Amino acid sequence: MPEQNAPQTDGAKGPTHDVAVLGGGSFGTAMAKVLGENGHRVHFWMRDAGQVDEINRTRINSRYMPDVELTGDLLPTTDLAEAVGKAEIVFVAIPSKAFRAVIREHSGEFRDGQIVISLTKGIEEHGFKLMSEILQEEIPRCRIGVLSGPNLASEIVSRDLTATVIAAKDPDVRRTVQDLLGCEYFRVYANVDIYGVELAGALKNIYAIVAGLASALEMGENAKAMLITRGLAEMSRFAVSLGANPMTFMGLAGVGDLIVTCTSAKSRNFRVGYAVGKGQNLDDAVNELGQVAEGIYTLKLVKEKSEAIGIYMPLVRGLYEILYGTASIKAVINSLMLSVQNSDVEFILPRTISQ
Numbered sequence: 001m002p003e004q005n006a007p008q009t010d011g012a013k014g015p016t017h018d019v020a021v022l023g024g025g026s027f028g029t030a031m032a033k034v035l036g037e038n039g040h041r042v043h044f045w046m047r048d049a050g051q052v053d054e055i056n057r058t059r060i061n062s063r064y065m066p067d068v069e070l071t072g073d074l075l076p077t078t079d080l081a082e083a084v085g086k087a088e089i090v091f092v093a094i095p096s097k098a099f100r101a102v103i104r105e106h107s108g109e110f111r112d113g114q115i116v117i118s119l120t121k122g123i124e125e126h127g128f129k130l131m132s133e134i135l136q137e138e139i140p141r142c143r144i145g146v147l148s149g150p151n152l153a154s155e156i157v158s159r160d161l162t163a164t165v166i167a168a169k170d171p172d173v174r175r176t177v178q179d180l181l182g183c184e185y186f187r188v189y190a191n192v193d194i195y196g197v198e199l200a201g202a203l204k205n206i207y208a209i210v211a212g213l214a215s216a217l218e219m220g221e222n223a224k225a226m227l228i229t230r231g232l233a234e235m236s237r238f239a240v241s242l243g244a245n246p247m248t249f250m251g252l253a254g255v256g257d258l259i260v261t262c263t264s265a266k267s268r269n270f271r272v273g274y275a276v277g278k279g280q281n282l283d284d285a286v287n288e289l290g291q292v293a294e295g296i297y298t299l300k301l302v303k304e305k306s307e308a309i310g311i312y313m314p315l316v317r318g319l320y321e322i323l324y325g326t327a328s329i330k331a332v333i334n335s336l337m338l339s340v341q342n343s344d345v346e347f348i349l350p351r352t353i354s355q
């Protein structure tokens with residue numbers, strides 16, 4: 001039987017590993033839970049001593065996952081040096097705004113060849129750097145990868161069936177992460193296109209905000225399909241111009257993540273868009289959320305970058321005008337609907353057809 005058709009032995013636990021998860025928010029907690037349930041010893045770093053104390057006493061992270069009991073061998077700590085020092089593999093779930101500062105402050109703690117995986121879906125303001133590029137700059141002696149896909153934390157902690165993508169150049173990194181995380185409810189597919197996988201995860205947050213807005217305005221199912229599909233065209237066009245593989249956008253990290261965040265009120269980015277669509281101002285919507293919505297920062301950076309490199313992104317521009325400019329939602333919708341009617345799938349058609 002060819003290898004790809006061989007029966008899987010999901011649920012069979014391999015050897016126990018020491019792993020670290022940096023970041024005690026929603027996604028760090030979800031990944032720590034999967035790793036713990038898979039039998040690994042999880043050094044779970046967060047900056048808040050009260051949160052460490054609470055998880056030690058109650059096995060609950062009440063701020064981010066109040067209804068979820070954290071089973072397995074989880075060792076919460078505020079000592080990042082100890083967590084990284086004990087871990088064979090480190091997963092980083094720190095919002096993009098704080099990502100470099102945390103890694104830089106502790107760069108001396110990481111070891112040569114240690115595997116470090118970013119879980120973060122954002123872009124750094126200065127220089128348009130993705131998190132894997134920050135890791136490469138700050139801890140170049142480590143082996144780096146990126147995990148991204150349709151992965152709502154609130155569903156993973158409920159053990160709802162989920163798939164994700166590990167992207168890394170080193171096949172040993174890809175295999176190691178598949179073995180550590182894969183289980184009966186969590187499947188890990190592999191890709192070598194780190195840049196595409198990572199950029200897709202950051203870009204789709206923008207379209208989730210757009211979809212939330214559309215939902216608040218009760219635009220209908222046709223409009224939802226149009227926004228998701230044209231969002232995919234736009235993000236693919238942009239990413240490919242920066243060197244990503246267009247096929248990545250056909251996979252879980254591309255269209256998969258776009259679908260889940262554009263159709264679910266469990267997405268924080270969707271919820272911010274929804275609140276703005278209902279008339280709330282952006283700052284209030286973000287404060288009320290109390291968790292990170294990376295898309296509001298990514299939007300600014302992508303708008304600037306797309307203008308600098310001459311890539312047409314009408315949804316990005318329209319959303320920017322609504323969130324950061326003075327345009328009304330109605331005016332932006334009108335202008336989008338009455339703009340030049342282009343070819344479909346122009347981002348993969350030969351130029352002669354698409355012009």
Ligand SMILES: NC(=O)C1=CN([C@@H]2O[C@H](COP(=O)(O)OP(=O)(O)OC[C@H]3O[C@@H](n4cnc5c(N)ncnc54)[C@H](OP(=O)(O)O)[C@@H]3O)[C@@H](O)[C@H]2O)C=CC1
Pocket residue numbers: 023024025026027028029046047048064093094095096098102119120121122151152153154290291292294
């Ligand atoms: N939640 C999800 O469904 C998914 C999230 N992601 C990505 O994971 C990343 C993290 O998101 P998520 O966990 O959901 O975010 P949350 O808002 O739920 O939590 C953020 C976490 O980051 C911590 N943090 C913030 N600033 C700092 C800092 N300066 N130093 C140290 N820790 C800090 C917070 O600590 P404190 O509580 O002390 O402020 C908190 O533990 C994001 O890029 C997101 O896009 C990816 C896939 C799914």
Ligand SMILES: O=C(CO)COP(=O)(O)O
Pocket residue numbers: 121149150151152153205208257260261266267268269270292293294
């Ligand atoms: O990336 C996510 C799901 O794949 C989570 O999206 P939000 O950050 O919008 O909640």
